[in-house]
Amino acid sequence: MTSEARPAGFGALLWLALATFSMGIDGYVLAGLLPQIADDLDVSNAAAGQLVAIFALTAAVAGPVLSALTGAWERKAVIAGSLALFVIGNLVIALAPTYAIAMAGRIVSAVGGALLTAVVSAYVLAKSQPDRRGRALSFVVGGFLVATALGVPVGLVIGQLDWRLPLYLVAVVGTIALIGILINVPKLHLPALSLRETLRPLKQPVLIGAILVATGIMCASYLCFTYATLIFGPRVDGAAAIIAAMFGYGLVSLIGNIISGRANDRFAPVSVITLIIGVLIAVALLGTAGLMLPGFGGAVAAFAWFFACALFNGGSGVALQSRLGDLAPGSMALVLALNASGMQLGSALGGILGGALLVAGLPADGLVPASAVVLVVTLVLHLGISRAARRRGRTPALAA
Structure with a gap:
């Protein structure tokens, strides 16, 4: 049996779960830090809130479009590329001197995150035995939920010192996950379909x-x-x-x-x-x-x-x-x-x-x-x- 035909092992799933963990922190933590963001970037609370809204809007549009366009690409490469884009977007926000640059970084991270979410789930379903797909998917999706329970509270605590710190945390966790994915996650070629x-x-x-x-x-x-x-x-x-x-x-x-x-x-x-x-x-x-x-x-x-x-x-x-x-x-x-x-x-x-x-x-x-x-x-x-x-x-x- 070739490496692509074998089901993904626990190690591969663990690194994919860590990737979703980083996304879970990013998805919730900014909403709890709006006053600090608004004060630092010199905008209103309502404007700061748009950094949260633009992520959801961009992801809702970009996810299906990018998934369709990259459907014939090798899956591991798409996962790694989308995670790298997500990390870069968060670093742009963390380093942003102005609101406009922070907004641009948020859009970049949303594009990467939207594609990552869909491709990771599809990868897990394709690389799991039929009678274990539910457990494999719940393990990887669980990374997002663990972030909600543990990562977000930690992010909010350190965010009281500086709202940019949780974004650095997301970038670090995402980078570690990216390295683990490149080393441990098997490649996967799915049948090429036309658009x-x-x-x-x-x-x-x-x-x-x-x-x-x-x-x-x-x-x-x-x-x-x-x-x-x-x-x-x-x-x-x-x-x-x-x-x-x-x-x-x-x-x-x-x-x-x-x-x-x-x-x-x-x-x-x-x-x-x-x-x-x-x-x-x-x-x-x-x-x-x-x-x-x-x-x-x-x-x-x-x-x-x-x-x-x-x-x-x-x-x-x-x-x-x-x-x-x-x-x-x-x-x-x-x-x-x-x-x-x-x-x-x-x-x-x-x-x-x-x-x-x-x-x-x-x-x-x-x-x-x-x-x-x-x-x-x-x-x-x-x-x-x-x-x-x-x-x-x-x-x-x-x-x-």
Whole structure:
């Protein structure tokens, strides 16, 4: 068996996970340092916030386009190149003397990060044994979630000294991952497809629907997560409790990711997604009732609701990516890039919808049942496209 035909070993997956770890720190830490960034670059907080927004916008557009254009390239080279671009972008931001240069660096890092996300997931799916794909994917994706739980708090602490320090941290971690990938990750050549053949899956309504399911799950999640401090604020005293809640959210998300990886190796991804959405609806309804409790009971209910959301939201990514890999195995990089774009779009829509509801007079607690409404719509869409896919014989039935 050639090196390309052999499944990727633990060492290779570890370096890919470290790459996603660096991206996880970058994806969240700047949002917690906006006042320092604004003061140093002499711009408003709103302008500083655009450094976060431009990353998501650029990644949403660049990911699918670059994945389609590089579909015939050797996968290890694409991973290394995109990671190098991501590191360079972060160094540009860290060294930027002006807001304009920082913005340019943010765009560069987003281009590299968007392609890296899609290609890493496609590589793992292609280089894993069919009965272990879920666990392999959850391990690599887990790097992002570990960064949310551990890397981001560390970044925020050192960022109090200088907001540029976390960016240097991202660049150092990314560089170490790049060296490890160049040495330890096997090459992989996938069948070369024309751009037209690569884009052919976009004509499948079932595939587009599956991506919209990811958008719906993330919209419901960020509708509440974005404004979690407003929900916890009246129930806990001090910032320490809120920081603990965010730290716990990352850890529980990681547990959910691990459980989901194993579940996807035993059951059809469609079944896992159905279970996750159904439980999230129940969690939102029970959370709505629990938040009505006064005093200590309400605080306990808030933490229970928040961590239950973390468990199942953390487990959704592996199942969603596995399903797309089944639907379009010949264009995995593209469809996984589209999935990442759909998730980023859902995150943005959740924040926008939540803000609009608050401006309209809805109390912060009302965002929890509102997320249940979004999830019900998402479940209806998911069941509809799953039924359509079964009729065409493209995916397993809902029963494992």
